[in-house]
Amino acid sequence: MKVLIQRVTQAAVDVDSITIGQIDAGILALVGVEKQDNRETLGRMAQKLLKYRIFPDSEGKMNLSLTDTGGGLLVVSQFTLAADTRKGLRPSFSSSAPPDLARSLFDEFVAALRAQHPNVETGRFGADMKVRLINDGPVTFMLES
Structure with missing residues (x-):
């Protein structure tokens, strides 16, 4: 999972x-589900996402997590994150989870997040989505399982 x-x-x-x-202030999370992902992967990633310290404390250091701040979380499926771009000029999606598995795992991931955080919004799996954001910082990280 990426x-x-x-x-x-x-x-x-x-x-x-x-x-x-x-959402207002918080995290936009773009999620790519890979073939090897499972419920254990989802649980670890949900914890990491909610506890990852990317928000500034009173001294301006990144010491606070989404759980600490109570900010919003917008979760959007994006299968292209699972692409292998190491070779050639066209991405390979051989490591991406098949659509049915990806949808199921994405839904479970969102459910795990909602069970632990009060403000979780989502896109629509498989839809053509337009995502708008104002990146704060900018601060961007890739979390991988």
């Missing part, structure tokens, strides 16, 4: 020109 996280002052996702998820 999760690209961005600290944002706001973010939203639209499907068919309708906003289906939006």
Whole structure:
């Protein structure tokens, strides 16, 4: 599993020109599910995402997590994150989970996050989405299982 996280002052996702998820300050998480991912992977990644310290404390150091700040979390599926780009000029998606498995694991991932955090919004799996954000910093990290 690969999760690209961005600290944002706001973010939203639209499907068919309708906003289906939006947050104020918090994290936008783009999620790529890979073939080898499973429930154990999801649980570890959910914990890491919620506890990863990317928000400034009173001294301006990145010492606070999303759990600490209570900020919003917008979770968007993005299978292209699972691409292998090491060879050639076209990405390979051989390591991506098949769509049915990816959808199931993505839904379980979101459920695990919602069980631990009160403000979780999502995009729509498999839809053509338009994601809007204001990156704060910018602060962006790739979390990998």
